[in-house]
Amino acid sequence: MWAMESGHLLWALLFMQSLWPQLTDGATRVYYLGIRDVQWNYAPKGRNVITNQPLDSDIVASSFLKSDKNRIGGIYKKTIYKEYKDDSxxxxxxxPAWLGFLGPVLQAEVGDVILIHLKNFATRPYTIHPHGVFYEKDSEGSLYPDGSSGPLKADDSVPPGGSHxxxxxxxESHAPTDADPACLTWIYHSHVDAPRDIATGLIGPLITCKRGALDGNSPPQRRDVDHDFFLLFSVVDENLSWHLDENIATYCSDPASVDKEDETFQESNKMHAINGFVFGNLPELNMCAQRRVAWHLFGMGNEVDVHTAFFHGQMLTTRGHHTDVAQIFPATFVTAEMxxxxxxxxxxxxxxxSHFRDGMQALYKVKSCSMAPPVDLLTGKVRQYFIEAHEIQWNYGPMGHDGSTGKNLREPGSISDKFFQKSSSRIGGTYWKVRYEAFQDETFQEKMQLEEDRHLGILGPVIRAEVGDTIQVVFYNRASQPFSIQPHGVFYEKDYEGTVYNDGTFEIYCQAGSHREAGMRAIYNVSQCPGHQATPRQRYQAARIYYIMAEEVEWDYCPDRSWELEWHNQSEKDSYGYIFLNNKDGLLGSRYKKAVFREYTDGTFRIPRPRTGPEEHLGILGPLIKGEVGDILTVVFKNNASRPYSVHAHGVLESTTGWPPAAEPGEVLTYQWNIPERSGPGPNDSACVSWIYYSAVDPIKDMYSGLVGPLTICRKGILEPHGGRSDMDREFALLFLIFDENQSWYLEENVATHGSQDPGSINLQDETFLESNKMHAINGKLYANLRGLTMYQGERVAWYMLGMxxxxxxxxxxxHAESFLYRNGENYRADVVDLFPGTFEVVEMVASNPGTWLMHCHVTDHVHAGMETLFTVFSRTEHLSTITTITKETEKAVTPRDTEEGNVKMLGMQIPIKNVEMLASVLVAIGVTLLLVALALGGMVLYQHRQRKLRRNRRSILDDSFKLLSFKQ
Structure with missing residues (x-):
C-alpha cells in the first residue's frame, strides 16, 4: 500500500502546479520599449545640493564632475530604455524625473501576461532580461551557450535596427507569498554582456503584485499605497560602458593624454549614484505625511556595491521588521513600506x-498635505542622558600581546607587527580619538561607571528606552572639532536630527580571512551564573560515521574552455578568462596542486566511496555530511597529505575545546561532533540548515589549499536511512569562493610545476600574477565547468548555498528562469541569494521550467571572471519515461537519489519501479476523465444558459403579444 507522508500535500499541489506554470488568467499588459542613446548629466543642477556648494568649491564633487584634458566630467553618453505609446x-x-536613467516601471499581477515589444535604436546589440517572472527560451533575453538554436536564440541579441x-x-509559482508585501521588487536589464550593458545604462524596475493590487488605470496604480518610488543604488562604472572611448573623445579636451589604465582616471568615472544622480541632484521625491509609501530599492554593480540606504527622520518596515536602514547589494531587491x-x-x-563622501546622497520631502497633525502617543518615561565628547589617546592593543595566540604584538614578521610597529614612519597602536562618555548630570563632573559596560571599549554608552518613552540627550562637546549625536531607530523632529546638510573561553572573530588575520577577533567567557537553572542536558542517540581522507590532487578549475569562448565570441587572448586560464607569460593557468577531502567506505581507507550522480556537483568540496538533532557525528580522518591538517565544523558541539587537534601526515584522528538542539533548525527555519567544515590548522591557507566541505543538520525524522531528505527530491550544496591560490600552501610548488618560466624569474608580488591566481569558482569550477546540477520538472529541490x-x-x-522560497520566520519569494564570508543559506524550489539555465554571481567582476554555471530541468515526460536516465547531454548514467530498494519516490510515496508505468497510465486516465467531466459540466452549464435565454426570449415575445392585443383593443 502506498502511504502519503505527512506534510507532503502542499508539495504535491506545488508539483501539479509546476507542470503547467505558464497558464495565466489575467490581463495582457503590453509595453513598447525602445533602446536609445542619450547624453546623461549626473549633476544637472551644477552643484553639490546637499552642501549647497558650487562644484568649484567642492574638491570631492569636482573630482567626479568637472571635465578636463584627461577627465570626462559629469556628462556621459549612455544607452537607456524608453517607453512609447505604440509600435510607431x-x-x-x-x-517621473526622479526615475533618472532607469527604464520605465513595468507592472503586472499574478495571472497576467507581459508583452514587451522591444526595438533597438542603438548602435550595438542589446536585449531585455527580467527577474521574478516566468519565461521560456525565446523570451529569456540572455546570451550564453545553452544548447538552443534558431527561433529560440532570437531573443538573445537584438541587433541595431532589429526588434523582438x-x-x-x-x-502562481512566481507569485508573492502570503508573508510578502502586495508587490515585489524586481528588475530588468540587457544581458548580451550583462555587466557592460548595465554599466552603459540598460536597467529598469519591474514589480509583480498579488491579484487585485493594481487598479484599472493606465498606467496602473497600486490600491494599497499612495506613493511608489524606485531607487537604484550603484557605483556606476563608466569605465565598463560600451561608450567609454566615445566619451573620452567627446568630453576630454586632450583625448590623447588619457591613460585608460590610470587608477585616478578610472576612479573619476565611478559615479556613486542614486538613479543616475550624485551629490543630491536627484529631483525631489515628494510625498504626504501619514500616507503609505512603498520604496522599491535595488542595487547593481561590483564588489564595492555594498550599500546601506539610510532614511533620515522616518522608519521603514521590511519583512516584518522596523528599521531605518536597508541593506542593498548587487542584484538585491528590497521592498519596504513607510x-x-x-x-x-x-x-x-x-x-x-566612501559612498557618502563621493555623492551617494539625495533628498526626499514630506509635506503636510492638510492632514491633521499626528497625535502624541508617548505615555512612557522621560529618560535623560548626559553625554560628553572628549579627546583621548586610545590603545588598540593595551595587553601588548595577541589574546588568541599569546604572541607579542610587536613580534618581527608577524601580521600584528604591521599594525603595531612604531617608528619614525609608523604611528603604532595608539591614536588620538574622540569618544562619547556618559555623566551623572548636567554638570559633567561625575562619570557613569557601570560594570556591564566595560566591554564597550571605544563605543559610547548604551542608550536604552522602551516603546512610548522620550529620550532626552544633553550633549557637551569638549573636543576641538564640531561634533553631534545622530540616532538611528527613533523618531525625531528636524531640530534634533544631529546631521548637517542643506535642509567558557571561546573566540569570536570575523570570518573574512584578511580581517581575522589583521586582528578582528576577541575572547569571550561563558560562566555558570549563580541562581541560574542549567539547561537540561541534551541526550544523544543515533551515531553516523564518516571516513574522510585529506589527499593531494591536481585540480583543473576550467578543463573545458569551449563554453567561455563561445559565450563571449572572442579569441582566447581577448577573452575575460585569459588572465585566469592562460599559463604563459609567467602565469600558472587553470591547474593547481590542491588538497581535498574525500570519503572512503571504511577505516582501512582503501576503497573511495564513489560519487554518484547526485554527488557529481560537489566538485572540489568534501562529502556532504548530514545529521539530525540528537545525533553524534563521528569523523574518522586520515591525513594522506604532506603537511598537518584537521577537520573543524561550524554549528556542532565539538568534543574538544578550542581548535581541533591536527593530524600529521599519515596520521589518523577521530573527531566527535554532537548535534544539540541549538545546532539544528529553529522554529522559523527550513527542515534542514546548512553549515560548513574545513581544516583549521591555518584556517585561511588550509581552505585556499582546498580543504572544505558542506554540512547539513536537520530536524529529527527528516533524514531517511540512506541519508536523503524525506521532504526533498534533490539536494545541492554550492560554495561560492574566490580561491586565492596566492595563499595556498602549494603556491611555490605550483609555480615550479605549472609556470612556463624559470620559477626564480617570477615575481610573486606582481599585481597581474596575484590577480591571475584568484579563481572565482563555484565548487572549484569556472565558466560552466561544474557538472551534475540536473533535476526534473516538479521535483522539490533544496539548495545549500555557502559563502567563505x-x-x-x-x-x-x-x-535564471526559476524563483525560490526562503524562510525568515515566514516564506518569502526571491530569485537572488546574498552570500558573504561565513554565511550559509538554504533555499527551496519546485523545479518548474524545463531547459538549461544560467546560474551566476551578479557581481560585475565575478561574472567576467567565470563564477557561473548551468543547471538543467528535464521535462516531466523525461521523468516518467526514464528512471535510470542516460542523457545525451552528459553521456553518464544518472540515478535519481530517491530510488531506494527498487522503489521510486513520487509525490512523497515510495512506489515500486515496476508500478511506475502503471501509475503513469492511471494518472493519464484520471486526467482524461477529469477533462471529460469538465467538458460535460461545461456543456451542461452552456445548455442551461441557453435554456434560460430561450425562456427569457419566449416571455419577451408573449409580453409583446399581450401589449399588442391590448393596444388593438
Whole structure:
C-alpha cells in the first residue's frame, strides 16, 4: 500500500502546479520599449545640493564632475530604455524625473501576461532580461551557450535596427507569498554582456503584485499605497560602458593624454549614484505625511556595491521588521513600506563612508498635505542622558600581546607587527580619538561607571528606552572639532536630527580571512551564573560515521574552455578568462596542486566511496555530511597529505575545546561532533540548515589549499536511512569562493610545476600574477565547468548555498528562469541569494521550467571572471519515461537519489519501479476523465444558459403579444 507522508500535500499541489506554470488568467499588459542613446548629466543642477556648494568649491564633487584634458566630467553618453505609446515609436511616454536613467516601471499581477515589444535604436546589440517572472527560451533575453538554436536564440541579441517580442507571465509559482508585501521588487536589464550593458545604462524596475493590487488605470496604480518610488543604488562604472572611448573623445579636451589604465582616471568615472544622480541632484521625491509609501530599492554593480540606504527622520518596515536602514547589494531587491510622520526635507544616503563622501546622497520631502497633525502617543518615561565628547589617546592593543595566540604584538614578521610597529614612519597602536562618555548630570563632573559596560571599549554608552518613552540627550562637546549625536531607530523632529546638510573561553572573530588575520577577533567567557537553572542536558542517540581522507590532487578549475569562448565570441587572448586560464607569460593557468577531502567506505581507507550522480556537483568540496538533532557525528580522518591538517565544523558541539587537534601526515584522528538542539533548525527555519567544515590548522591557507566541505543538520525524522531528505527530491550544496591560490600552501610548488618560466624569474608580488591566481569558482569550477546540477520538472529541490573567503567574497547568486522560497520566520519569494564570508543559506524550489539555465554571481567582476554555471530541468515526460536516465547531454548514467530498494519516490510515496508505468497510465486516465467531466459540466452549464435565454426570449415575445392585443383593443 502506498502511504502519503505527512506534510507532503502542499508539495504535491506545488508539483501539479509546476507542470503547467505558464497558464495565466489575467490581463495582457503590453509595453513598447525602445533602446536609445542619450547624453546623461549626473549633476544637472551644477552643484553639490546637499552642501549647497558650487562644484568649484567642492574638491570631492569636482573630482567626479568637472571635465578636463584627461577627465570626462559629469556628462556621459549612455544607452537607456524608453517607453512609447505604440509600435510607431514616435510618441514617448513621460516618466517621473526622479526615475533618472532607469527604464520605465513595468507592472503586472499574478495571472497576467507581459508583452514587451522591444526595438533597438542603438548602435550595438542589446536585449531585455527580467527577474521574478516566468519565461521560456525565446523570451529569456540572455546570451550564453545553452544548447538552443534558431527561433529560440532570437531573443538573445537584438541587433541595431532589429526588434523582438518578449512574452513573460506571472504564474502562481512566481507569485508573492502570503508573508510578502502586495508587490515585489524586481528588475530588468540587457544581458548580451550583462555587466557592460548595465554599466552603459540598460536597467529598469519591474514589480509583480498579488491579484487585485493594481487598479484599472493606465498606467496602473497600486490600491494599497499612495506613493511608489524606485531607487537604484550603484557605483556606476563608466569605465565598463560600451561608450567609454566615445566619451573620452567627446568630453576630454586632450583625448590623447588619457591613460585608460590610470587608477585616478578610472576612479573619476565611478559615479556613486542614486538613479543616475550624485551629490543630491536627484529631483525631489515628494510625498504626504501619514500616507503609505512603498520604496522599491535595488542595487547593481561590483564588489564595492555594498550599500546601506539610510532614511533620515522616518522608519521603514521590511519583512516584518522596523528599521531605518536597508541593506542593498548587487542584484538585491528590497521592498519596504513607510508611513512618514514628520514633515520636512530629509536626507537619504548610503552609510558606507566612501559612498557618502563621493555623492551617494539625495533628498526626499514630506509635506503636510492638510492632514491633521499626528497625535502624541508617548505615555512612557522621560529618560535623560548626559553625554560628553572628549579627546583621548586610545590603545588598540593595551595587553601588548595577541589574546588568541599569546604572541607579542610587536613580534618581527608577524601580521600584528604591521599594525603595531612604531617608528619614525609608523604611528603604532595608539591614536588620538574622540569618544562619547556618559555623566551623572548636567554638570559633567561625575562619570557613569557601570560594570556591564566595560566591554564597550571605544563605543559610547548604551542608550536604552522602551516603546512610548522620550529620550532626552544633553550633549557637551569638549573636543576641538564640531561634533553631534545622530540616532538611528527613533523618531525625531528636524531640530534634533544631529546631521548637517542643506535642509567558557571561546573566540569570536570575523570570518573574512584578511580581517581575522589583521586582528578582528576577541575572547569571550561563558560562566555558570549563580541562581541560574542549567539547561537540561541534551541526550544523544543515533551515531553516523564518516571516513574522510585529506589527499593531494591536481585540480583543473576550467578543463573545458569551449563554453567561455563561445559565450563571449572572442579569441582566447581577448577573452575575460585569459588572465585566469592562460599559463604563459609567467602565469600558472587553470591547474593547481590542491588538497581535498574525500570519503572512503571504511577505516582501512582503501576503497573511495564513489560519487554518484547526485554527488557529481560537489566538485572540489568534501562529502556532504548530514545529521539530525540528537545525533553524534563521528569523523574518522586520515591525513594522506604532506603537511598537518584537521577537520573543524561550524554549528556542532565539538568534543574538544578550542581548535581541533591536527593530524600529521599519515596520521589518523577521530573527531566527535554532537548535534544539540541549538545546532539544528529553529522554529522559523527550513527542515534542514546548512553549515560548513574545513581544516583549521591555518584556517585561511588550509581552505585556499582546498580543504572544505558542506554540512547539513536537520530536524529529527527528516533524514531517511540512506541519508536523503524525506521532504526533498534533490539536494545541492554550492560554495561560492574566490580561491586565492596566492595563499595556498602549494603556491611555490605550483609555480615550479605549472609556470612556463624559470620559477626564480617570477615575481610573486606582481599585481597581474596575484590577480591571475584568484579563481572565482563555484565548487572549484569556472565558466560552466561544474557538472551534475540536473533535476526534473516538479521535483522539490533544496539548495545549500555557502559563502567563505575575504571581503571581496560578496556574492549575489541569480537563478535564471526559476524563483525560490526562503524562510525568515515566514516564506518569502526571491530569485537572488546574498552570500558573504561565513554565511550559509538554504533555499527551496519546485523545479518548474524545463531547459538549461544560467546560474551566476551578479557581481560585475565575478561574472567576467567565470563564477557561473548551468543547471538543467528535464521535462516531466523525461521523468516518467526514464528512471535510470542516460542523457545525451552528459553521456553518464544518472540515478535519481530517491530510488531506494527498487522503489521510486513520487509525490512523497515510495512506489515500486515496476508500478511506475502503471501509475503513469492511471494518472493519464484520471486526467482524461477529469477533462471529460469538465467538458460535460461545461456543456451542461452552456445548455442551461441557453435554456434560460430561450425562456427569457419566449416571455419577451408573449409580453409583446399581450401589449399588442391590448393596444388593438
Amino acid at each position: 515609436y514616435t510618441d514617448e511616454v513621460a516618466q 517580442i518578449y512574452n513573460w507571465t506571472i504564474p 508611513v512618514p510622520w514628520e514633515p520636512g526635507t530629509w536626507l537619504v544616503s548610503c552609510q558606507v563612508n 573567503g575575504q571581503d571581496v567574497d560578496l556574492h549575489t547568486i541569480h537563478f
